[in-house]
Structure formats: C-alpha cells, structure tokens
Amino acid sequence: MQANVIPGVPVRMQQDGWWLDDPVDPVRRRQAARRRDGGKALLLVALIALGDVLVWDTAPGINLALFAGVVLMVGLGLAWPRLSVRARFAVAMGGVLSLLPLVELVQPLSVLIALVGLSLCMAAVAGLSRADVLRGAARLWWVAPVQSVSDGAGCVRSVGELSLARSDMRNIALTWVVPVAASALFAVLILAANPVLDRWVADVLSLDVSGPEWGRVWFWGVLSAAIWPALVTYRMRERLRARKPVRMTVRRPGLVNAGSVARSLVAFNLLFAVQTGMDVLFLYGDATLPDGISPATYAHRGAYPLLATALLAGLFAVVAQPFLAGKPMLRGLMLLWLTQTMALVVASMWRLDLYVDAFGLTRLRIAAHIWMWLVAIGLGLVVWQIWKDKPASWMMLRSGALGAAVLYACAFYSFDGRVAAHNLSVADAPDLALLCRSSEDVIPAMAATYGPSWRAACVSFYDMPEVFEPADWREWGFRNWRTRNSLRAMTTEAAVP
Structure with a gap:
C-alpha cells in the first residue's frame, strides 16, 4: 500500500507520531561526544608530556607555576564560550595571583595558596556563580578524583565494547596474513643479501628500548588524574553546585543565653581589669617585680597566653551577639570588655617586643607579632560591628579577607x-x-x-x-x-x- 504524500509538507510531519522523534540522532550524539573526548585525550597526552619535561627529575621552581598555569589556561580555553567576560577575567587574574607565590619561592605556604587559588579558579571555570564558588572549590577535592576515575573506567568500557562489536575480525586477519608473511619473508632474504642494510637493522634492534621506570609511570598517572578534571569542568558543574537542603530548626535555650551572657560579661570585665592594672604597673610603670621574676620572664609568660585569651574573647563576642539586641546595658558591657581585650593584645605586643630585645628574633616571634596585629584589628572590627549594629557576616567577611591578604603577603616575605x-x-x-x-x-x-x-x-x-x-x-x-x-x-x- 503506497502512502499518500502531500507536497510541501515537512518530512517529519509526513510520519505518524513525528512529535515523539528526538531532534538529535542518539548515534550522532554519541559520536560527537567521542570526538570531543578524543580531542581532550590528545590534550591530556600533550599536557602529561609537558609536565614530564617541566617537572620530572627537576628541583621545584618556576616549572611548577608554569605547568599549573598552562593547565589552567587550557581548561579556561575549553570553557571559554560558556563563560561571561567577567568570569574569564576573574579566572585569568586569579590564576596569576595564585601562582605568583610559587614564582617567588616554592614552599609549603606558596603551594597551599596555589592549590586554594587554582581550586577557586576551576570552580569558576565550571560555570558556578559567585555564591557557589567557595562551596564548589571545597567539593572539587573529592569530585575531581571521582570524575577522573569514572571517565577512565568509561573509556575502558567503550574500548572493550568497540573491540567486541567488530565481528569481522576474521576477515581482517585473512586480508593481512598473506601481505605480512610474504613481506617478512622477502625482508629476511634482502637482509641476507645486503650487509649494509643488515648492519643498520642490527644497530636499530640493539638500541635500548626498555620502558620507563615505575616511578615515572606513577608520576604520569598522578598528572593525568590532576589534569583531566580541568579539561571536563562542565561535567562536574552540578556536583560542585550541590547544596544541602535547608532545614528549619527551632532554637532551644542552651548554655549561652541572655542571663549567662550578662553574668559572664560582668565576671570577664572584672578579671580583665585585674590583668590590665597589673600590666600598667609592671610593663608601663616603674613598679618592681617580685624576687625571682625578671622583666623578660614576665613578658614571655604573658605573650602567648594573653593572645589565646583575646582569641577566645573574640569568639565569645560573636556567639553572644544575638543576645545583645535591645539591651544597651549588655552592649555597653560587651564594648567595655572588648576594649579591655584590645588592651591585653597591645600588652602582649609590648611583652613580645621586650622578649625579642632580650633574646633575639625568631620565625615564631615574627609570626606571633603578625598574628597579634590580626587579632587586634579583628577585635576592632567586632567593636565597630556592635557599635554600628551591623550583621555578623559583615565582620566575618572582612576578617577573613584580611587574614587571607596577610597570609598571601607572607608568601613574599623572607622570615x-x-x-x-x-x-x-x-x-x-x-x-x-x-x-x-x-x-x-x-x-x-x-x-x-x-x-x-x-x-x-x-x-x-x-x-x-x-x-x-x-x-x-x-x-x-x-x-x-x-x-x-x-x-x-x-x-x-x-x-x-
């Protein structure tokens, strides 16, 4: 029975159920995906070869920064069409800032900065928004290895399916047996008749063709696992963006409540007033210390414990802030206590300076001095936040940015x-x-x-x-x-x- 075809009607409309057809052929889709993965596999091999040339059997130096920068730029180039202009610029500048400490000096701090910075860049390359970049960078540490393993297993399965699908292997073998066998026979006869060619072949066969050592093979495997996620960031986007469901919780009265905060602030102010008064007498005044206690001993005993005290004070201030709203008396006690805490930090700096004058400078004492300044500025931010009635996120964001900036600057400072x-x-x-x-x-x-x-x-x-x-x-x-x-x-x- 011949179908009735109406001229001018599209081919899909000529068929019953045309709306159920897939607009893209699944076979073509798989072939396109294989071609894309094939191109990325070639990029992977090229980057592994580059890593072998730059990093293998060399002391760490600018080679680490150069290799990491190339991998990041390749990943950015592959994701270029899917990213906005702002995201492209942010990834490029973030990569440069992350790798500069490695160019300065390869040390644990610079390696840590590079890993954190590159993780943030790769999360941005995956197409995450600014709200999801931090979470995505943290999840990248376990999502990326899983992606490498799953893609590698998929590649092995596809190769196995491809080999099993070739049912005409017998025909291929039959077409090649005669040419190969006959060519081998003629080659043996020609080598027997030509001593020059025979010597050349002998020299080639005498070359050392042993494979690379196992350490180098493992190095290639580590490189491939680290490089491949940068080439397929779009596949990890949803897993990097995964968010936990928001659960509504009811706040129950706990150890920290309005009553405990009020009593704690009264007790803390009294305790800190005693310490501040003694510092005024013995550090800044001319009061004589008891026998057996030298100024250096007094300074050293108080420097680090008072710094820990200031950190705990700042933590308590953040936890207690929800109970200060609408209570001017508690706010006043909190501000007074934080002011005394800042005075303790200043006293700790003074103690540290006295101890350095007596016993010299060390790496730990430089780090303690930097940390004391950070704590003092952080306490100042807490005071300003409470005074201006700003949210806790305002203080946390600025304190975190300050700490990250100081840590970044330390990578360029020779202690x-x-x-x-x-x-x-x-x-x-x-x-x-x-x-x-x-x-x-x-x-x-x-x-x-x-x-x-x-x-x-x-x-x-x-x-x-x-x-x-x-x-x-x-x-x-x-x-x-x-x-x-x-x-x-x-x-x-x-x-x-």
Missing part, C-alpha cells in the same frame, strides 16, 4: 632574612646555631656582617646554609635569584680596590 638582619645588627652574641640551620635567605646578612669568611662562623655547628644554584631555567626562583644577585654584588664590591 629568615629578617631574623638574620635583626639579630646580627642588634645582638652582641647572636644565636649562630639558629642562623646556620636556616635557609639561604640568611646568607646575605651573614656575608655583610662577617665578610667572605662567613662560613667560618658556622663551622663549629656542623651545618651551614648553601645557596641553591639552579641547573636550568626550570628550577629558577625569584627569591633565590635575588639572593644570588646580592652575594654577587657583595663579591664585586669587595674586589674593587
């Missing part, structure tokens, strides 16, 4: 160089054991103090810092380059008559 410069300039008998066991950053200060024979000051300690000389450009670091230039300048000046 060892500062310790050496301070101790050698003010101390009559500096702790050379501390300096000789430090990094190469102390060498310029020691060379400036002891001259070309600065190594003699470290001989008795059986240890001394050494200047790292990069083998090639991959191991270059900005701080190491500055150190070598400083020593070279000192040598040149000393040679000038």
Whole structure:
C-alpha cells in the first residue's frame, strides 16, 4: 500500500507520531561526544608530556607555576564560550595571583595558596556563580578524583565494547596474513643479501628500548588524574553546585543565653581589669617585680597566653551577639570588655617586643607579632560591628579577607632574612646555631656582617646554609635569584680596590 504524500509538507510531519522523534540522532550524539573526548585525550597526552619535561627529575621552581598555569589556561580555553567576560577575567587574574607565590619561592605556604587559588579558579571555570564558588572549590577535592576515575573506567568500557562489536575480525586477519608473511619473508632474504642494510637493522634492534621506570609511570598517572578534571569542568558543574537542603530548626535555650551572657560579661570585665592594672604597673610603670621574676620572664609568660585569651574573647563576642539586641546595658558591657581585650593584645605586643630585645628574633616571634596585629584589628572590627549594629557576616567577611591578604603577603616575605638582619645588627652574641640551620635567605646578612669568611662562623655547628644554584631555567626562583644577585654584588664590591 503506497502512502499518500502531500507536497510541501515537512518530512517529519509526513510520519505518524513525528512529535515523539528526538531532534538529535542518539548515534550522532554519541559520536560527537567521542570526538570531543578524543580531542581532550590528545590534550591530556600533550599536557602529561609537558609536565614530564617541566617537572620530572627537576628541583621545584618556576616549572611548577608554569605547568599549573598552562593547565589552567587550557581548561579556561575549553570553557571559554560558556563563560561571561567577567568570569574569564576573574579566572585569568586569579590564576596569576595564585601562582605568583610559587614564582617567588616554592614552599609549603606558596603551594597551599596555589592549590586554594587554582581550586577557586576551576570552580569558576565550571560555570558556578559567585555564591557557589567557595562551596564548589571545597567539593572539587573529592569530585575531581571521582570524575577522573569514572571517565577512565568509561573509556575502558567503550574500548572493550568497540573491540567486541567488530565481528569481522576474521576477515581482517585473512586480508593481512598473506601481505605480512610474504613481506617478512622477502625482508629476511634482502637482509641476507645486503650487509649494509643488515648492519643498520642490527644497530636499530640493539638500541635500548626498555620502558620507563615505575616511578615515572606513577608520576604520569598522578598528572593525568590532576589534569583531566580541568579539561571536563562542565561535567562536574552540578556536583560542585550541590547544596544541602535547608532545614528549619527551632532554637532551644542552651548554655549561652541572655542571663549567662550578662553574668559572664560582668565576671570577664572584672578579671580583665585585674590583668590590665597589673600590666600598667609592671610593663608601663616603674613598679618592681617580685624576687625571682625578671622583666623578660614576665613578658614571655604573658605573650602567648594573653593572645589565646583575646582569641577566645573574640569568639565569645560573636556567639553572644544575638543576645545583645535591645539591651544597651549588655552592649555597653560587651564594648567595655572588648576594649579591655584590645588592651591585653597591645600588652602582649609590648611583652613580645621586650622578649625579642632580650633574646633575639625568631620565625615564631615574627609570626606571633603578625598574628597579634590580626587579632587586634579583628577585635576592632567586632567593636565597630556592635557599635554600628551591623550583621555578623559583615565582620566575618572582612576578617577573613584580611587574614587571607596577610597570609598571601607572607608568601613574599623572607622570615629568615629578617631574623638574620635583626639579630646580627642588634645582638652582641647572636644565636649562630639558629642562623646556620636556616635557609639561604640568611646568607646575605651573614656575608655583610662577617665578610667572605662567613662560613667560618658556622663551622663549629656542623651545618651551614648553601645557596641553591639552579641547573636550568626550570628550577629558577625569584627569591633565590635575588639572593644570588646580592652575594654577587657583595663579591664585586669587595674586589674593587
């Protein structure tokens, strides 16, 4: 029976149930997906080869920043059409800021900054909004390995299905048996008749064709697991964006309530007033300390415990804020207590300065000084927030941004160089054991103090810092380059008559 076809009607409308047809052929869709994955597989191989050239068997230097930057830019290029102009600019600038500490010096802090920054960039590349980027960056640490494993398993399954689908393997074998066997026979005969060609083939066969060592193979596997998620960020978008359902909870009276906050503030103010008064007498005044307690001992005993006290005070202030609304008396007590807490932080700084003057500077004491300033500024933000009746998120956002900015700046600051410069300039008998066991950053200060024979000051300690000389450009670091230039300048000046 011949179907009646109306001229001019589209082909799909000529068929019954045309609205049920898929507008895209599933076979074509799978083929397009395979072509895209094939292109990404080639990119993966190229990036693994680049990582092998830059990172394998070399000291960490600018090579880490360069390789991570290339991987990020490739991922950004693949996601370019799906991102807005603002997102593209944010990812590019975020990548540069994340990798600059690695260019300065490869150390645990710079590696941590790079990992956190690149995680945020990859979450943005996946197309997450600003509200979801932080959550997505945190989830990336377990979503990315799962994505690599699942895609690898899918690739293995597809290869197996492809091999099983070829039912005409027997025909292919039959078409190739005669050419291969005959060509091998003629090749043997020609090699027997041509000694020159025979020697060339023997030289080729004598080459060492052993595969790479297992350590290098594992390194390639780690690289592939780290690179592949950057090439398929769009597949992880929904899992990175996953949000927990919001549950309505009823606040029940707990240990922290209006009554406990009021009584705590009264007790805290009295306790802190005692400590503040004693600091005024012994630190800032001329009161004599009891026998057996030196000013250095008094300063050292109070520096770190008072800092911990200030941190706990700030935490309590944040927890107690919901109970201050509409209660001017409690707000006044809270502000008075926070003011006393800031005075304790200032006293801790003063104690630390006294202790440094007596016993010198160390990395821990520099870090404590920075931390004290952060705590003092954070307490100031809490005071301003309560005074202006701002939400707690206002204070938390600014405190977190301040802490991140200071931590980022510390990656560019040479703690060892500062310790050496301070101790050698003010101390009559500096702790050379501390300096000789430090990094190469102390060498310029020691060379400036002891001259070309600065190594003699470290001989008795059986240890001394050494200047790292990069083998090639991959191991270059900005701080190491500055150190070598400083020593070279000192040598040149000393040679000038």
